[in-house]
Structure formats: C-alpha cells, structure tokens
Amino acid sequence: GENVEQHPSTLSVQEGDSAVIKCTYSDSASNYFPWYKQELGKGPQLIIDIRSNVGEKKDQRIAVTLNKTAKHFSLHITETQPEDSAVYFCAASRTGGADGLTFGKGTHLIIQP
C-alpha cells in the first residue's frame, strides 16, 4: 500500500518568514495530494490540494508543489502569521480520496512572535 513520509515533525519560524513542509510518497499511481491543518481540539481542515496533472497550485499565502518523478510534494507558507500555528498533515491517494487517504505523521508548525 501507499506510504507517506513527512518532514520535519516540528518546525519553528519567526513571524513573517516562510515555512516549508515536505512529503514523499511511495505509490506512483497516487493522483491526489491534499494538505490539512489541524488546530488544537479540532478536526483536520483541508487548506489546499493538488492533482497529479498539475505541478504547482497557489492560494494567497499558501502554495503546493508536486514532483511526480521524484514522488514528493511540498507545502509553502509565506509571510507566516500567529494563526498559522497548528499541526499540518499531507496525504496521498490513488483514487482521489474515494477510498480514504494515507496521511503523513504531521508537522507541528510554531510561529515565533
């Protein structure tokens, strides 16, 4: 089955700086790669996703890049703000998520004031 590795497990950045979280996946048939943000005491919430026919996608301060050849994808957050502090999860699926997602183990992002 699919295996998703996520790094780093903890990331501390100064407010206003950029943050990058990286994931690799094992199944070359995976075609859907979402990113979720989980705040304390809440369920994960989708923040951005990318499909295998696209190399990059942006939404305001958040961007995701996908390298299918190397089987890795990354989340980029620019101009970080205190409300960006949370746990972020990457995930992958070969069915667009229809039979569930395989998640990475999460990155705890800390924004230092």
Added chain:
Amino acid sequence: DVKVTQSSRYLVKRTGEKVFLECVQDMDHENMFWYRQDPGLGLRLIYFSYDVKMKEKGDIPEGYSVSREKKERFSLILESASTNQTSMYLCASSPYNGGDTIYFGEGSWLTVV
C-alpha cells in the same frame, strides 16, 4: 457549510465494554470514513463505506466494526474495548467520486481504563 457531527467528544469506558461512536453528516455524501489519530502516528484509516450497508476495511480494522444503516450516519463499534484503543477517533465524509474535499468531524476522545 458541510457539517460532520460526532455526538460524543469525550468518553471514558472500562476494558471489555462495548463502545459505540456515532457520526452524522448533513451533505448527502456517499463516502464516510473512520480514522484514529495517535501522537507521532498521524491519522490511520480504520473502515470506510461507499453506501448504505456497505463497508470496507482500512489499514487497521482489527478490534473494530462499523455500521451504516442510513446514508447520513456511520457508527464505529468497539466490541470489547481495550486500553490500546485509547485514542482520538475522527469521522469524515466526501462525495462518491473522490477528488473532492474530505470533511472531518471534531473528533471523539476515547479513554479506556
């Protein structure tokens, strides 16, 4: 707004008890999922369902069963709770075709003593 509601946020049960975790979604989604979340392990898929009365095993189904008698409701059952099932349980739903947002509930914290 899509709403996935998990009726019990915090439960404490005794070893050997039968435990029911209930989940309801209000968007007429075909797919529903149960995950468990543990520190350092991310989210792992227990069971999912494409439709009423249908169920499929995820990555860690041992010790669990599910029930989907109505489209909007998906129940997770621990037939005989054990201490290693102490965890956060997350329910999710999505439209049938995949490639679309998977919405999560707020989670149910289960402690088995």
